[in-house]
Amino acid sequence: MAPTDVTPAGQAATETPIRPAIAAPVLAWQATRPALSGSLGRDRDLFGQFWRQGATLLDALPAKARRDTAEAATAAAIFATARSARIQFMAAHHRQVYDSLTGNMSRFVHLDELLSDAATLVPGLMPDRTVLEREKELAQRDKDGHEIDQGLFLNHVLADPDCGMHLCHTMLLPRPASLKLLPKFMREGHVTLDGASAERRGKSTVAVMSNRRFLNAEDDSTLAAAEIAVDLCLLDPESQICILRGDRIEHPKYASQRIFGSGINLTRLYQGQIPLLWYLKRDMGFVNKIYRGLARPDISPDEVTGETTEKPWVAQLDGFAIGGSCQILLACDYIVAADNAYMTLPARKEGIIPGLANMRLWRFTGDRIARQAIQSERRIDCDSPEGRQICDEIVPVMATEDATEALVDRFLNSGGFSAAANRRAIRIAQEPLDLFRRYIAYYAKAEAECHFSPQLIANLERFWGAQNRKI
Numbered sequence: 139m140a141p142t143d144v145t146p147a148g149q150a151a152t153e154t155p156i157r158p159a160i161a162a163p164v165l166a167w168q169a170t171r172p173a174l175s176g177s178l179g180r181d182r183d184l185f186g187q188f189w190r191q192g193a194t195l196l197d198a199l200p201a202k203a204r205r206d207t208a209e210a211a212t213a214a215a216i217f218a219t220a221r222s223a224r225i226q227f228m229a230a231h232h233r234q235v236y237d238s239l240t241g242n243m244s245r246f247v248h249l250d251e252l253l254s255d256a257a258t259l260v261p262g263l264m265p266d267r268t269v270l271e272r273e274k275e276l277a278q279r280d281k282d283g284h285e286i287d288q289g290l291f292l293n294h295v296l297a298d299p300d301c302g303m304h305l306c307h308t309m310l311l312p313r314p315a316s317l318k319l320l321p322k323f324m325r326e327g328h329v330t331l332d333g334a335s336a337e338r339r340g341k342s343t344v345a346v347m348s349n350r351r352f353l354n355a356e357d358d359s360t361l362a363a364a365e366i367a368v369d370l371c372l373l374d375p376e377s378q379i380c381i382l383r384g385d386r387i388e389h390p391k392y393a394s395q396r397i398f399g400s401g402i403n404l405t406r407l408y409q410g411q412i413p414l415l416w417y418l419k420r421d422m423g424f425v426n427k428i429y430r431g432l433a434r435p436d437i438s439p440d441e442v443t444g445e446t447t448e449k450p451w452v453a454q455l456d457g458f459a460i461g462g463s464c465q466i467l468l469a470c471d472y473i474v475a476a477d478n479a480y481m482t483l484p485a486r487k488e489g490i491i492p493g494l495a496n497m498r499l500w501r502f503t504g505d506r507i508a509r510q511a512i513q514s515e516r517r518i519d520c521d522s523p524e525g526r527q528i529c530d531e532i533v534p535v536m537a538t539e540d541a542t543e544a545l546v547d548r549f550l551n552s553g554g555f556s557a558a559a560n561r562r563a564i565r566i567a568q569e570p571l572d573l574f575r576r577y578i579a580y581y582a583k584a585e586a587e588c589h590f591s592p593q594l595i596a597n598l599e600r601f602w603g604a605q606n607r608k609i
């Protein structure tokens with residue numbers, strides 16, 4: 139028997155035959171796949187039992203790193219069959235499941251809690267905490283890719299206009315930790331966290347992204363702090379404009395220099411320390427908040443209502459903006475760049491989708507250059523014709539901070555009342571929230587498949603030498 143569906147990594151399954159001794163139980167199990175009854179309760183029981191039996195068959199196999207070719211083919215067949223049933227279940231019941239989890243959309247449930255609750259509500263639909271904790275201990279190459287089912291769940295939820303907009307609304311709300319820190323920020327004018335900081339300077343606020351040992355790379359240790367810093371900058375009632383910059387770093391090659399950022403921490407990715415949800419929380423969270431502002435719980439975040447809390451963002455680009463850091467630039471209103479700075483989006487070499495860059499970069503550079511940057515690793519120097527299509531102001535290396543402060547002064551002298559209205563109006567024409575919802579729905583599925591693809595591991599070893607790097 140040769141499986142024909144997708145493997146856990148989202149790739150075509152191999153034609154390796156399953157060993158007869160282990161094929162019989164799998165074939166018998168596949169024959170018991172239930173049909174949809176139309177009732178969520180009934181289908182939850184039927185499919186839940188089916189998924190439990192599949193999990194038992196999978197648990198009988200060695201761990202992924204120790205499977206031989208036939209055992210790997212068996213695991214692929216089990217995953218493919220179970221995953222196909224999950225897609226069928228979600229196509230029929232995603233709205234009822236989401237309504238159950240959110241009280242018919244009367245409650246805002248953050249991604250972490252949403253997926254945890256969904257795993258409890260419909261056992262087997264996606265990995266529960268026990269499975270996730272077990273996978274967390276493994277290197278990326280040794281994971282079975284259970285988190286792909288989280289991506290498939292979110293694909294269906296976000297593809298539904300009502301559920302998807304409600305979830306986008308949820309992710310644009312200030313985080314509880316941000317609201318808790320706001321009084322301290324208003325009183326003292328600064329908050330420093332592990333991974334980011336926020337500071338008020340006159341009528342502006344400054345968010346600094348900080349991972350000094352790793353060229354200000356982003357990973358699971360910086361994400362929460364970055365979102366809190368962005369929240370505080372937007373919530374601060376005393377400021378009218380926000381500045382985003384990278385911290386000064388410790389790396390010997392760039393000692394004490396300020397660097398905007400080097401994107402996702404590829405070493406932690408290779409070592410299995412960046413979960414799938416990291417991508418979704420990042421792009422639906424702080425990056426989208428920079429682009430759209432903060433939502434209110436009582437009013438739709440759709441641009442046409444004009445009720446978001448937002449301010450213009452000025453990015454100070456020192457050194458380089460690689461990968462995810464370049465993606466953040468595309469969400470900002472104005473970019474002041476050093477004349478030696480550059481931008482890259484090495485997504486193909488990394489084996490992942492570069493966030494929202496596929497939807498945003500071409501608006502700056504045109505289609506051809508955007509495709510070259512994303513698919514062919516084209517480097518874009520800021521002080522070049524292409525770079526000036528992205529960056530608004532190019533200044534000498536040592537003058538970026540002064541130039542950014544001067545820009546803020548010019549902005550404040552002319553008044554900032556219309557800034558939020560103008561940026562909303564531009565978004566309505568370029569990227570309304572519903573367009574973002576449709577993109578992120580596909581992204582949830584596609585990034586899940588990329589994140590667990592064997593090609594990702596091969597690329598990280600070939601182009602990054604990740605197997606030789608240590609945290």
